[in-house]
Amino acid sequence: MVGIEEKGIKYKDIVKKIGFPTIFIGGFWILILIAGGFLGISIATLISDTIKRAGMNGILVLAMVPSIQSGTGPNFALPVGIECGLFALVCAIEFGFTGWAWLFASIAFAIPLAVIVGYFYGKLLNAVKGSEMTIATYTGFSVVAFMCLPWLMIPFKNKNMGWFIGKGLRETIQLDAIKGAQKLNDFLRFSLFGENGFITFGGEKGIIIPTGMLLMFFLCCVIVWLYFRSKSGIAISAGGINPMFAKSSGIDIDKCRIKANILSTIMGAIGIIVYSQGYGYAQLYTAPLNMAFPAVAAILIGGATASRAKVSHVIIGVIIYQGLFTSALPVANILFEGTDLSETLRMIIQNGIILYALTQVKGGDK
């Protein structure tokens, strides 16, 4: 009898430690991978796609860490950072940069822009303490809707971006034309178990590793990880855990929250540039409208809550989330031919996870 009881406690402890969403979604992913294997889908392709998509989305998910740690909740206003990144990216094309120069110019333009915008966004969040998540969502939506006007009205001259007839920018800008597509992905790219044995540089078969993009992602992870070990990072975390205590220890919470949201906005801006180069297209107008929700869901799947997050949650979460949906698409297409079930599945899981996290938020007392 004692043995059974001990086992029960252990099982519960493990679930608590890893987190219910992580186990549930991770298990589901493994199930789909097994199903895919039986259906004869190439596992190597699935894993390659997963790695590629995780690398593309990673920095966007990383943007959630500072805002969650500072106590403003997941950054539902991620589109604010994304629009900064897109604006910088478009400007870099307009000034005639191509290839690597374009990539670095975009990031260089994006950072100061994101610092300014993030500062004002942080000020806004300080004014609306208590309802940050709702206001952030609508700030994001408004900014995306507002930026549709400049995309249409600013007289950009570069032929690679305009419509063939009429004014304004295209809905999707092909980055091939400025030699920007997959620039980071192809840097030191190699494949495992490909044509020539274990490692083939530039190979197309086997498990493809987009080294440059992954390096970029890990670089950002390390920066955020290190920052939260510095004095100012610890102050942010302290303000997020217990604002009253932090205040009495002499920490300026409002300033910390602004700093965290500036960092989050910068990550959003860099994230969309990395995402666009990996995707090969920059999507303007209404495309960024719902980009915050997958990122929020991913970090929650990784084990974060609406008030605590770590860099490890980002890495685990983005791999499981992207892995699940890249594998679910081909498997669902074979199992249920003629239906578009994977998109439906994505909506249910992504939003269900966010809802689950919201039910765990404390502070809503009667």
Added chain:
Amino acid sequence: MNSVKTYQRLDTTKTSTWAADNIVSLIFVAFTIFGFIVSDGVTMNYFLTELSSRFFRNTFLVLSLIIPVVAGIGLNFGIVVGAMSAQIAIAFMRYFEFGGVLGLAFTFLLALPIAGLFGYFTGVLYNKTRGQEMIASLMVCYFANGLYQFLFLFVVGVIIKVPKTHPMIKPDGVGVRMTVDLVPVEDGGLKYALDKIYEIPFMWAILIVFACILLLQLWKIYRNKNNPALYRYNKTTVLINIILSIAMIAISIYSILTNSSLMMVRKVPVVTGLLIVALCIFNELILKTKLGQDFRSVGQSQHIAEVSGINVDKTRIIATIMSTVFASWGQIMYLQNMGTLNTYGAHTQIGMFSVAALLVGGASTQKAGVKHAIIGTLLFNSMFIMSPEVGISLFGNALLGEYFRTFMVYGVIGLALGLHVWRANKKGKITLN
């Protein structure tokens, strides 16, 4: 702080409040007037026809938002769940080709238990996400939309077998088509089933409505005369209302007699109008019952309500169920007017637009009434009609107007919510000081 006397500080806040409180409404009035000035393509007839049909289509949905606000849940974006229930009921009716006025009545009846059940679940969820209801209600729309798509794209066809030849089902026999024609009421369908029961000319409707308003004002004065201590009224508002209604009555009588161009405005559906009036009266009357008082006290302070013996959780669930059921009826009224069921898109924008309309009318997350809903629907839809016209006349581009419109919808919600929270936080600080 000490250099300014307390009464002076209170005085300045008092004078600045009216404009600040109604800033969102004022922006919309200004925009509509601006639209009329710059665009020459819009005739009064076109504008009024559009506005009246949009008004009768949307008001019921906007009114369904009021009860949750009173009960302290905030703006219930989850009315989308009600809209989905309505669409399930309508799809059911359409599948069995059961239409006409009787069919419509059955649709209303069928939507009631479906929306009630989903409303219950939503209410339970709001109780679990206390303090974050608004973002939860937004996420619940997206989540429910996934389940809804699962039902209509997969369950219909794979689990529930349906004939491929049915006009509602996709040619491959799995899932419901993107758009489903609801068939005009003359041919036994649901299109205009409610609107076509009885219609009167627009100006007659204006005449009747403003005559009622006039009578209401006189009734107020009469009651005050009889019992000045019990019944009070705001003299300026009553006076403005009386002058306005007399002017509108004069205009409508003039145009009816001379048969002017205003008589060309599309006729007005009476039954739809009566249902809207009924919900307005219901929303007002329920506040006078025990349940309504419970809503109010829960909305004021959940803690005090709980201590005084009100079952807070249950009250909040009832409020959510009511809102969801009314929203489902509102969506049925909306769809019978549209005439086609846009299966995967008709419900997605409903929550956003209705909330924006209510906020434009001057409501906030804690205060909303029938007045806000009516004024808000009129103003919001005026902006909706005018913005493409403004886009064309100012920039020669209708698309720009449409982007601007989207921006206004999101911006209004963000601005109204932000201002409200900001003001509440500031108030809290002043009392602390």
